[in-house]
Amino acid sequence: MAGGYHFEGLNPPEMTLGQKLAAVNWLLVLLMGAIASIGFAMLYSAANGNFSPWAFRQAIRFGVGLVVMLSVAMVDVRFWMRSAYIIYSGVLALLLGVEVMGEIGMGAQRWIDLGVFQLQPSELMKIALVLALARYFHGLTWDEVGNPVNLLPPLLMIAMPVVLVLRQPDLGTALMIIMGAGAMFFLAGVRIWKFLTLIGVGIAAVPVAWQLMRGYQQQRILTFLNPESDPLGSGYHILQSKIALGSGGLFGKGFLEGSQSHLNFLPEKQTDFIFTMLAEEFGLVGGLGLIGLYVLVVGYGIAIAIRARSQFGRLVALGVTTTLFLYLFINVAMVMGLIPVVGVPLPMISYGGTAMLTIMLGFGMVIGVSVHRDVRIGRAGVDED
Amino acid sequence: MLKASEQDSQRIFTRRALMLATGKLGLVGALAARLYYLQIVEADRYALLSRDNQFNLELLPPIRGRILDVNGVALADNQDNFRIEIVREQTGDVAATLAALGSIIEVPEWDVRRVLKDVKRKRAFVPVTVLENLSRDEIARVAVNAPYLPGVRIEVGRSRRYPFGDIAVHCTGYVAAVSENELTGDPVLELPDFRIGKSGIEKIHDLEMRGTAGQRQVEVNALGRIIRKLPGDEGEPGRDVQLSIDVNLQRYVTERLSRGNAERIPLDDPRALAALAQAPAGTPVRGDDSSDTILVDKNGRRVEPESGAVVVMDVHSGELRAIVSVPGYDPSPFNHGLSPKDWEGLLSNPRSPLTNKAIAGQYPPGSTFKMLVGLAALESDLASADTRFFCPGYLELGDTRFHCWKKHGHGSLDMNGAIEQSCDVYFYELAKRIGIDRIATMAQRLGLGQMLDVDLPGERRGLIPTRDWKLATRGEQWQRGETLIAAIGQGFVLATPLQLATMTARIVNGGRAVVPRLVRETNGSRKSFPSLGLNARDLDAMRDAMNAVVNGDRGTARRVRSAKDEPAIGGKTGTSQVKRISMAQRAAGITKNEDLPWRDRDHALFVGFGPVASPRFAVSVVVEHGGGGSSKAAPIAADILLEALRVEPGPNGPLSEAVDGLRRQG
Structure with missing residues (x-):
């Protein structure tokens, strides 16, 4: 850190903590708090009007998450840039570690217990990969991005965690990592025809992928295509979720009145299917309201990204924002029967610390980018000459 | 100061x-x-599915109607069936709770093991039945100790009860679980503890006694746990069915018929011990081996209960006051299912306890048929009551000799004497004159050879042979000798005890076409039956003849004449051969009945009525392979008639008898 920074105008080398706190996008924090509060209410309802076992612990997690988020936001983005590869390597090692542990039979834990949080390395990887890719693309010019050879290292960075996550097997997380990384490639300026080519190849690879999928994964997709074919088996979740949603109507059945959820027809109502419960109790109005809050958060993230002066900051901000969006879209589309059930939680609302921590850690960096939006960083990651 | 490439990146990024x-x-x-x-377009559809999800329809089985006797005593009713259930999730340690329960009431080891097994197989909130049919006392003890028995619940259901056991089983029938082929799609039939009538009144009146099931909505969760019960339609209980049976008389008849001429003594009586010691080892004991009494005959030998049937019928209304078939069986075990072994036992018993012999037993009526032949003859004008025939002990027709039961003959007799002494030859002579057609027509008019449509399943038609019948079924011409045999109620002729009682009632009630009725009409109106168009003088002649059978000096049933202070009864004995007696056997002397194997012995019959002056009841008695009508059936019939008349002296009591007496004098 000792290296002197190029100093000019609106790019002060150091801001005081007070200045930084003042620069925090408190509206964004408020929005996230609002979303989390809706989560507490839904967990309270899921427990039939009790703070235990979910709502109370979730609130504590949010409190911890808030501290983490703001702390992260206080750290200079250049630190994150310098540490990007180290963080990525560390998380990759953790991922490999839990994999190996599971493999050699020392317990099939895919997570590390942090007390209030149970941290899955695969979740952390979503942020770590954003950092690593942001740093990599930060160092490339538009022309360099155009050279396919330069795309090999980031592809490798994606491939390693994806392979590990797929082995868990966690298709949902793997897809999210791929899509998040894809978005970063796109933002970094990778030529559009390459994406189109990839999509073409992807479609061609569907039969191959089908062969590689596990039985339950194949079943999920088959069931997704026709849930009514097996209403008491694999299609049960989707069907019950649609019944709960549909029966909610315009204004819903009222808080604590969601019959499908409270009578346990709805599976995993406190985790993956919590959006269904919300939409059953608060109807279309409540569902669209919550989606609206997320859209505001995502919009905020995009605005922060566009306003950032460094490519790294831009990529981190939008990478994290896109991760949030992917969570939201995959979860909501899943419970509404638009895509197969892949086991992705609704960020900030579903019970469980992992997704919440991932998002709050990530948004700590987004806010950090915003706080340090005028910091300029040279191509090599050091000062601009 | 931004480099071009930096601006490129930013522009492209944006x-x-x-x-x-x-x-x-x-x-x-x-x-x-x-x-x-x-939520908007498909909302209605999903709202509907949501409601379906939430509510299950629960059927409430209706309370089955009772079967009552003529005085309103229940022959079949429903009793509370207290049972104890255990719910695993409320119990914690099932084994410990069962042990605690076992210290309060007796819980057989076998049930403990079954419960422990069931509890594991079922979901935690599903109750498992521990014990059933508990007494109120046991229930009270469990209820008091409820705090120490977590998860133990007392539930009450209903099961069918037959308080009189086998006394009225052939009337009531029994209920049992619904079998596969009885399912009609009515969901109530699919309830696990629903029972339907399988025989008797329970079967014939099943639908009206069943009632209609109620239903209510039960809110359930995804696991089927009941969250809440909503009020619903309670359904309609089944209707009671009242019978004309008097259960006290029915019980008396059952015992009297079973006993026959034997005496019932307790097992601890020294004579009982002697009788048991006499019996050869391995003698099959049937019927009441579970009771603490046995039957011994006048020689001190143990005898089995009789097998047979009795019908007691009001001659005017046709109401059956008793309809008994012995041996019977206990209908209660069918409620919970009979073990295959017990069922086999019932089926293979040669005395067929499952058959209602009163309506399904078809017997040659023997000499009880003679009044009918007499009436046919009187109506034909081919003979009168004064017509006399000489009985030398046999009658020859072509090459065949037809014997009278009395080897050396009755000598010269008129019709009254022929019935009084039951002369066969007299009726051979009558039959020769009038032919089978007149006999068959009269039989038809008196209710034989046809269904009487009493409210019981399994009624049989009996058989009155005719020329056409023989040609159609055997392809042979009618033989004159067959007419003679038919005239003494043998040969092809078959009748049920119900038909014999009906025949007797029609003869003594003034010739009205009374039909037997078992179920009392709810409106209580007394149907009057049409006249059969028989000559009153002819009917009186038959009634007088039947009077003579009991009260005449030479009557075959003179031994059962009533005491002076009891109402006089009339009747006719009958002894019907089961096996044809061969020439050789007749030459060697007819073997006494008691020395024949049971199934080769003659049936003993008696049809009777009383009081003679103003007939109130008709009775028919058939003792299967019981030997002689006068020795076996007549005493039973006499006792039963007197018992029936003791309870119900007559619709108008002694006064009417006085009026009747005046009318006869006038």
Whole structure:
């Protein structure tokens, strides 16, 4: 850190903590708090009007998450840039570690217990990969991005965690990592025809992928295509979720009145299917309201990204924002029967610390980018000459 | 100061960020559209599915109607069936709770093991039955100790009860679980503890006694746990069915018929011990081996209960005051299912306890048929009551000799004497004159050879042979000798005890076509039966003849004449051969009945009525392979008639007898 920074105008080398706190996008924090509060209410309802076992612990997690988020936001983005590869390597090692542990039979834990949080390395990887890719693309010019050879290292960075996550097997997380990384490639300026080519190849690879999928994964997709074919088996979740949603109507059945959820027809109502419960109790109005809050958060993230002066900051901000969006879209589309059930939680609302921590850690960096939006960083990651 | 490349990156980033944002907006739009589709467009459909999810229809089985006797005593009713259930999730340690329960009431080891097994197989909230049919006392003890028995519940159901056991089983029938082929799609039939009538009144009147099931909605969760019960339609209980049976008389008849001429003594009586010691080892004991009494005959030998049937019928209304078939069986075990072994036992018993012999037993009526032949002859004008025939002990027709039961003959007799002494030859002579057609017609008019449609399943038609019948079924011409045999109620002729009682009632009630009725009409109106168009003088002649059978000096049933202070009864004995007696046997002297194997012995019959002056009841008695009508059936019939008349002296009591007496004098 000792290296002197190029100093000019609106790019002060150091801001005081007070200045930084003042620069925090408190509206964004408020929005996230609002979303989390809706989560507490839904967990309270899921427990039939009790703070235990979910709502109370979730609130504590949010409190911890808030501290983490703001702390992260206080750290200079250049630190994150310098540490990007180290963080990525560390998380990759953790991922490999839990994999190996599971493999050699020392317990099939895919997570590390942090007390209030149970941290899955695969979740952390979503942020770590954003950092690593942001740093990599930060160092490339538009022309360099155009050279396919330069795309090999980031592809490798994606491939390693994806392979590990797929082995868990966690298709949902793997897809999210791929899509998040894809978005970063796109933002970094990778030529559009390459994406189109990839999509073409992807479609061609569907039969191959089908062969590689596990039985339950194949079943999920088959069931997704026709849930009514097996209403008491694999299609049960989707069907019950649609019944709960549909029966909610315009204004819903009222808080604590969601019959499908409270009578346990709805599976995993406190985790993956919590959006269904919300939409059953608060109807279309409540569902669209919550989606609206997320859209505001995502919009905020995009605005922060566009306003950032460094490519790294831009990529981190939008990478994290896109991760949030992917969570939201995959979860909501899943419970509404638009895509197969892949086991992705609704960020900030579903019970469980992992997704919440991932998002709050990530948004700590987004806010950090915003706080340090005028910091300029040279191509090599050091000062601009 | 920005480099061109830096500006490139920023420009491209911004453009692509906006593209990405547009894409995200599009996806959010898709979510919103989907949400709108589910919650607004399809809302009604899903609301309906949601309600289906939430509520199960629970059927409430209706309370089955009772079967009552003529005085309103229940022959079949429903008793509370207290049972104890255990719910695993409320119990914690099932084994410990069962042990605690076992210290309060007796819980057989076998049940403990069954419960422990069931509890594991079922979901935690599903109750498992521990014990059933508990007494109120046991229930009270469990209820008091409820705090120490977590998860133990007392539930009450209903099961069918037959308080009189086998006394009225052939009337009531029994209920049992619904079998596969009885399912009609009515969901109530599919309830696990629903029972339907399988025989007797329970079967014939099943639908009206069943009632209609109620239903209520039960809110359930996804696991089927009942969250809440909503009020619903309680259904309608089944209707009671009242019978004309008097259960006290029915019980008396059952015992009297079973006993026959034997005496019932307790097992601890020294004579009982002697009788048991006499019996050869391995003698099959049937019927009441579970009771603490046995039957011994006048020689001190143990005898089995009789097998047979009795019908006691009001001659005017046709109401059956008793309809008994012995041996019977206990209908209660069918409620919970009979063991295959017990069922086999019932089926293989040669005395066929499952058959209602009163309506399904077909017997040659023997000499009880003679009044009918007499009436046919009187109506034909081919003979009168004064017509006399000489009985030398036999009658020859072609090459065949037809014997009278009295080897050396009755000498010269008129019709009254022929019935009094039951002369066969007299009726051979009558039959020769009038032919089978007149006999068959009269039999038809008196209710034989036809269904009487009493309210019981399994009634049989009996058989009155005619020329056409023989040609159609055997392809042979009618033989004159067959007419003679038919005239003494043998040969092809078959009748049920119910038909014999009906015949007797029609003869003594003034010739009205009374039909037997078992179920009392709810409106209580007394149907009057049409006249059969028989000559009153002819009927009186038959009634007088039947009077003579009991009260005449030479009557075959003179031994059962009533005491002076009891009402006089009339009747006719009958002894019907089961096996044809061969020439050789007749030459060697007819073997005494007691020395024949049971199934080769003659049936003993008696038809009777009383009081003679103003007939109130008709009775028919058939003792299967009981030997002689006068020795076996007549005493039973006499006792039963007197018992029936003791309870119900007559519709108008002694006064009417006085009036009757005046009328006869006038």
